[in-house]
Amino acid sequence: MHSFLRNYPTEAKLLAVLVVICAALSSASPSFLTLVNFTDLLNNNAVNVIWAVGLVVVLIAGGIDISFAVAASVVQYLCVFVFGWIGGGNWAIGFVVAGVLGISLGLINAFLIHQFRIISIVVTIATFNAFFGLLMFFSSGRFLYNLPGWWSDRLILWEYETSGGTWAEIRLPVVVMVVAMFATWALIRHTTTGRQLYAFGDNPEGARRAGINIALMQAIAFGWMGMMAGIGGLMQSHITREVVPNALYGRELEVLAAVVLGGARLGGGRGSVLGCFLGVALIAVTQNGLNLMGVSPYAFKMVVGLTILIAISMSNLDFSAMTAPKRRDL
Amino acid sequence: MAEPAIRLTSVSKRFGGVQALDSVDFAVDAGEVHCLAGENGCGKSTIIKIVTGVYQPDPGARIELFGEVVEKVTPQEARARGIAVIWQDLALFPEMTVAENIAFETMLGNRPRRVSYPAMRKRAVAALARLDVDLDLDARLNTLPIAQRQVVAIARALVSDARLIFMDEPTASLTQSETDALLDVVRKLSARGVAVVFVSHRLAEVLDISSRVTVFRDGRLVGVYPTEGMTQGRLTELMTGKHFETTVAARDVTGPPVLEVQGLTRQGEYADVSFTLHAGEVLGLTGLIGAGRSELGHTLFGMSRADAGQVLLDGKPVRFPSNRAAVDAGIAYVSEDRLSLGLIQPQSIADNTVMAVLKRITSGGLISPAKKAALVDHWIRELAVKIGEPTDAVSTLSGGNQQRVVLAKWLATEPRVLILDSPTVGVDVGARAGIFRIVRQLAETGLAILLISDEATEVLANADRVLHMAGGRILGEYDPRETTLQGLEAAIYA
Ligand SMILES: Nc1ncnc2c1ncn2[C@@H]1O[C@H](COP(=O)(O)OP(=O)(O)OP(=O)(O)O)[C@@H](O)[C@H]1O
Numbered sequence A: 001m002h003s004f005l006r007n008y009p010t011e012a013k014l015l016a017v018l019v020v021i022c023a024a025l026s027s028a029s030p031s032f033l034t035l036v037n038f039t040d041l042l043n044n045n046a047v048n049v050i051w052a053v054g055l056v057v058v059l060i061a062g063g064i065d066i067s068f069a070v071a072a073s074v075v076q077y078l079c080v081f082v083f084g085w086i087g088g089g090n091w092a093i094g095f096v097v098a099g100v101l102g103i104s105l106g107l108i109n110a111f112l113i114h115q116f117r118i119i120s121i122v123v124t125i126a127t128f129n130a131f132f133g134l135l136m137f138f139s140s141g142r143f144l145y146n147l148p149g150w151w152s153d154r155l156i157l158w159e160y161e162t163s164g165g166t167w168a169e170i171r172l173p174v175v176v177m178v179v180a181m182f183a184t185w186a187l188i189r190h191t192t193t194g195r196q197l198y199a200f201g202d203n204p205e206g207a208r209r210a211g212i213n214i215a216l217m218q219a220i221a222f223g224w225m226g227m228m229a230g231i232g233g234l235m236q237s238h239i240t241r242e243v244v245p246n247a248l249y250g251r252e253l254e255v256l257a258a259v260v261l262g263g264a265r266l267g268g269g270r271g272s273v274l275g276c277f278l279g280v281a282l283i284a285v286t287q288n289g290l291n292l293m294g295v296s297p298y299a300f301k302m303v304v305g306l307t308i309l310i311a312i313s314m315s316n317l318d319f320s321a322m323t324a325p326k327r328r329d330l
Numbered sequence B: 001m002a003e004p005a006i007r008l009t010s011v012s013k014r015f016g017g018v019q020a021l022d023s024v025d026f027a028v029d030a031g032e033v034h035c036l037a038g039e040n041g042c043g044k045s046t047i048i049k050i051v052t053g054v055y056q057p058d059p060g061a062r063i064e065l066f067g068e069v070v071e072k073v074t075p076q077e078a079r080a081r082g083i084a085v086i087w088q089d090l091a092l093f094p095e096m097t098v099a100e101n102i103a104f105e106t107m108l109g110n111r112p113r114r115v116s117y118p119a120m121r122k123r124a125v126a127a128l129a130r131l132d133v134d135l136d137l138d139a140r141l142n143t144l145p146i147a148q149r150q151v152v153a154i155a156r157a158l159v160s161d162a163r164l165i166f167m168d169e170p171t172a173s174l175t176q177s178e179t180d181a182l183l184d185v186v187r188k189l190s191a192r193g194v195a196v197v198f199v200s201h202r203l204a205e206v207l208d209i210s211s212r213v214t215v216f217r218d219g220r221l222v223g224v225y226p227t228e229g230m231t232q233g234r235l236t237e238l239m240t241g242k243h244f245e246t247t248v249a250a251r252d253v254t255g256p257p258v259l260e261v262q263g264l265t266r267q268g269e270y271a272d273v274s275f276t277l278h279a280g281e282v283l284g285l286t287g288l289i290g291a292g293r294s295e296l297g298h299t300l301f302g303m304s305r306a307d308a309g310q311v312l313l314d315g316k317p318v319r320f321p322s323n324r325a326a327v328d329a330g331i332a333y334v335s336e337d338r339l340s341l342g343l344i345q346p347q348s349i350a351d352n353t354v355m356a357v358l359k360r361i362t363s364g365g366l367i368s369p370a371k372k373a374a375l376v377d378h379w380i381r382e383l384a385v386k387i388g389e390p391t392d393a394v395s396t397l398s399g400g401n402q403q404r405v406v407l408a409k410w411l412a413t414e415p416r417v418l419i420l421d422s423p424t425v426g427v428d429v430g431a432r433a434g435i436f437r438i439v440r441q442l443a444e445t446g447l448a449i450l451l452i453s454d455e456a457t458e459v460l461a462n463a464d465r466v467l468h469m470a471g472g473r474i475l476g477e478y479d480p481r482e483t484t485l486q487g488l489e490a491a492i493y494a
């Protein structure tokens, strides 16, 4: 417990905030603390978590990616064509195709960043616009509904009828989310490559002098992000049963906020899978709670914004520093 | 003749307008402790970076590592061939734990492997044991003071089974006992056949530890000399081309009191500290690292608050809520940890120099380029900072020249009280003399100067009075004109 607090101070604070909000919401709305509501929350936010664990790897390596949500849309579109072309496909092929397409888009970012030494925010804003422009151009903004059956049919992996007659269920995206979380955790905590990513984000010059392959780091970070973007895209269409070219536009900021909330640092070198999950959960729970209480959607966007602001400033506060005199960097 | 570990021939390196190295040769034998000496900016760190593939030399260089000519050295290549480095700027990972920093080389390699945290800790423990120090392995590096980070950087180089270790000013921020432990380790390494290249501006150390010394001046090779029979004076002459005398500068000060400290106490840092600093006086404050000297400096500069006691400035009690208030009151503080507290590395030399005096160079709300240039030129000339262009980033300067920029930044504020905390750490002999000449001149104009230093020679030569601090308390006051070096050192190491 002590070492958890020490190694994951942000995550611990976030968890505490989450518990307080959950307690407040469960007393404010009787339908909040129910099994059905919780499984719904999981099903609806699994894709955000999948993206978040991809994005956190980029942030750990000292970069940022604005383009992943649009990249996910591109992958969805290309998947529809690939599956049509090979005459159907199945889940195994689906994951491989979406993953590979996503990785390819991620590698474009990595290549531009490394080759031309442009900072990642500039590169990914550019690719964000390029991906989106190309997508709208080639799709003419049309929706696609002709997804293969295996893709669009709901896959319920666990269900339970509550005493009230409603069903609590866990769908495929939640399982994929768990696998993505586990894989990312294994990568960043338990492989040498993962530790190199942290080191690279923490002190790029130090990493270079230590003999870390910088190009490889960029490729792995953005490749991993791309893979998660593609798989998240696949899951998103599984949920909505359609491909809408601009449906994911804007989601990148929501996910980015969640990841930063979860303790990842924009300067690199810090971030965890647990933090991603808690960050997404905090935003999701706040929205959900306000929704249940019948608050206007406009108001709750604002409340979510405030929550992010408060949580982030809390996590950056060092309480011992508040009592000490100020040291301005002159 | 022993086998050469490395042999470099006609290595040159140019950075924009600066010829950092000009066709130098450098060779180190296996198992030898070889010292690399020279003034700030003469190219010592640059040649280390070339041997280790961080920089590529300009065409024409020949690099031979352990008997094999290597066309293009990369950091991976250098490491694989058994070269380890303690970098002058440490190059550690601040967000990682001590254990992970020390044993980081177990994480290297392009092919992913499983991380074994227990194995990593075991290596870290072993490396720290060799240095005979105890550090919390799970502490995050950025929570440690600079001296402990230095220890981590040293331990990291010891972890590897290197055949050649470069140590770029490893002792700059170490305590005496840590330095002794390091020198001991160096001797043991050398006995085992590991070659060590040692860079330090503490010439006594250099002569003590090494068997040969290579001297650079202005990017050119001066020569390679055996240390037997070499004196500090001779080495200084080789490095600078000049001759320096150490004399005692102390004199009687008659100026009015400027800064009076009365019974100042801060729990766990220093206790019941009282002294008076007069206008025109250089007051030396010495003692071992950890005596509470820097902590006292922090309080005087408004970076921490005392629990008891008071500070009078011109006879009036003052309390600074922040360091900005202290600057406004005319106090300047040159920090010991220049790399993190003193400078903004990626910004230009000019911007760093004027950072604390922006108000004075603005006209009509905008920065006046002419005033800025004049100010920057003045201080660069005054302190003889070796630079390419004032618009170059501070990070491109050699360590000692960065220190001079910090000094320039604070002198530009035209303070009334100047606190110098170890101002010559990592600064070469020639520049030290230059810095102290300026300190003297400033005192002559009426500035009150508190000189914090752990080098007894330095305070004796340059201060008017010397206070000795230990365990957070002031134990004694000495007049340099009546005190011998042996006398003061006996008190310090007692
Ligand atoms: N990346 C760089 N860009 C531009 N100039 C550089 C760069 N690195 C070093 N220099 C310049 O090369 C010269 C040699 O620098 P170097 O760091 O090797 O000096 P040094 O001998 O290690 O000095 P010190 O004792 O102060 O550490 C200096 O004038 C420095 O300003």
Ligand SMILES: [Mg+2]
Pocket: B044, B045, B046, B088, B168, B398, B399, B400
């Ligand atoms: Mg150097």
